Amino acid sequence: MFPVNVELSPHSISGNIGLAELKEAGNARDAIVEAAAKCFMHSGYSETSIDDVADDLGATKGRIYHYYRSKAELFFDVHRHGMAINLNAIEPIARGEGSPYDRLQSMCKAHLANMLEHIVYQRVVLQGVEMHLSSSTTPKQREKLKLLMKEREFYEGLFRDVLLEGRQNNTFSFENPSFASKAVLAILNNPVLWYTPRKTQSVQEKNQVIEEFSAFAMQSVNAKQ
Amino acid sequence: MFPVNVELSPHSISGNIGLAELKEAGNARDAIVEAAAKCFMHSGYSETSIDDVADDLGATKGRIYHYYRSKAELFFDVHRHGMAINLNAIEPIARGEGSPYDRLQSMCKAHLANMLEHIVYQRVVLQGVEMHLSSSTTPKQREKLKLLMKEREFYEGLFRDVLLEGRQNNTFSFENPSFASKAVLAILNNPVLWYTPRKTQSVQEKNQVIEEFSAFAMQSVNAKQ
DNA sequence: CGGGAAACATACTACTGAGTATGACGTTGT
DNA sequence: ACAACGTCATACTCAGTAGTATGTTTCCCG
Structure with missing residues (x-):
């Protein structure tokens, strides 16, 4: 498992290290899934809002809805x-x-x-x-x-x-x-x-x-x- | 045993509450509880609205909020x-x-x-x-x-x-x-x-x-x- | 019989939260 | 260098719903 907690800070310096890893394995989705799992476990499905998951990611809704339709x-x-x-x-x-x-x-x-x-x-x-x-x-x-x-x-x-x-x-x-x-x-x-x-x-x-x-x-x- | 005692509700003495509640406390509350149980079972807590329960009762919100605070x-x-x-x-x-x-x-x-x-x-x-x-x-x-x-x-x-x-x-x-x-x-x-x-x-x-x-x-x- | 309280119904308010539209930013290919 | 695309953030819309305020009916009690 990869406890990749990608801090925000959208600086794309460092050439490719972070990004390469993200892209390659489709890790963007995985990070979302992991955050979602945490939230769903903690608050249950209906009590968890998409914004909650986004917060846990240090991101916003846009990120999530970019990968998931609902x-x-x-x-x-x-x-x-x-x-x-x-x-x-x-x-x-x-x-x-x-x-x-x-x-x-x-x-x-x-x-x-x-x-x-x-x-x-x-x-x-x-x-x-x-x-x-x-x-x-x-x-x-x-x-x-x-x-x-x-x-x-x-x-x-x-x-x-x-x-x-x-x-x-x-x-x-x-x-x-x-x-x-x-x-x-x-x-x-x-x-x-x-x-x-x-x-x-x-x-x-x-x-x-x-x-x-x-x-x-x-x-x-x-x-x- | 310690039958917890909810403070609202006009009845509910401190002693043992078992079947006495069913008889004495009037059918109004019991009917609500039964309808609620049906709805909660069918759709889960968060997916069930008070209006749903009221519909099942053939009544409206007012009835329920008259007996329950939330x-x-x-x-x-x-x-x-x-x-x-x-x-x-x-x-x-x-x-x-x-x-x-x-x-x-x-x-x-x-x-x-x-x-x-x-x-x-x-x-x-x-x-x-x-x-x-x-x-x-x-x-x-x-x-x-x-x-x-x-x-x-x-x-x-x-x-x-x-x-x-x-x-x-x-x-x-x-x-x-x-x-x-x-x-x-x-x-x-x-x-x-x-x-x-x-x-x-x-x-x-x-x-x-x-x-x-x-x-x-x-x-x-x-x-x- | 009249006055009041219980037992509701009706008609609101206020807010949350899912989903969308659009724009900003970077990357890539050519 | 520019176009096109991917990747998000921002700023909305809009429906559903918990809770409230207030009216209306029925019933009890003196």
Whole structure:
């Protein structure tokens, strides 16, 4: 991650260093997404104004509307960002080698690690679920929201598949696979609702949360090695 | 328990407020609360206007502002309503007779039954949590929000106490009691995010959800009879 | 029966905030 | 050197909505 906090000061001196970096990776958008994530996490979607995000950037509306057509699109992009983080971490594990037990455990721990590390994005993802429940926004944007939920369901499917595979070995036991994956993710997502990173002992704390909540998740489906 | 007591409203004595409120306090407020709950669930807090609630009532703003000083207070009342439903159902069980195992299981099933039955209110309660994360509203109303969270924590404490009691017998096993109660409630609350009541087989469906998710919750803390 | 208070409806105000139109500034290509 | 484009800032518009001020009806109580 790049904590690039571009101070304003539109002097374009220094030849190309700053600008080159900005342009190359499309970092202008990324900076916006990051600021938006921070604001959305802090104040929620509706309570966050575009001006708030702009302030956080040290810029104005113009900058944001130059890259995003609407507030909703910005939110969607933040959401996608968060989901991408999760998918990149979990999908390789889910499709990798190892027993269902080992894989599920790895997935749980990786997911929890993501929650605690990228909590800013993850809370936005949760807000996406809230938004889904609400009958939100315009008719056309509901399509995009549907797509985000598809992603989410795909992600849940990764867990469901491992669970199903493990049920064959009697590694796990449950009735409804869909319910089981929902229960597991409910536990794994819970920490984002209350966890706030502290400077001191941050690592210890995190490990404790990861260990315990992955244990809860595994036990909830009656995992046996 | 400490039923928080909101100062406006011409009634509301200091004692226990449970069902008495429903009867005595007149249907006017209750009708408003119910309509508000419906709207808040459907569109979320910020997306719901007072006029929306009024429309649902077949009335106008005047009616609502006659009983509630602000939109936030209305929300708080809906939240309290939801919490009261839960407390009335669970507290007797938590403080009642029986083994920790039996009590926790009863609590889980009762909580789930409440979720599915009063889903309108329960989703609003969840929004309350979201609001808590956000730095919301005016400085004075944050106090009330704090009180709601106190209620919520009290509720969580009921689960925590039973869990602690059961850990002594090796009925349950976990490290951090606070984490354990959060994990259990995370599972129990999950169905409100996706459950939508259907007319047909509604009873069958509900029972299935209740049975499975209470099982997940019990297993998550390694419950053994 | 009349006066007053509760229970609303109606008609405002005031303000926030999303989205736009346009201009300013720099960069790049030729 | 100039034209064209990308990248923003500034200054607007305008719709939605929380809250208020005031009128109107109904009901109760002496």
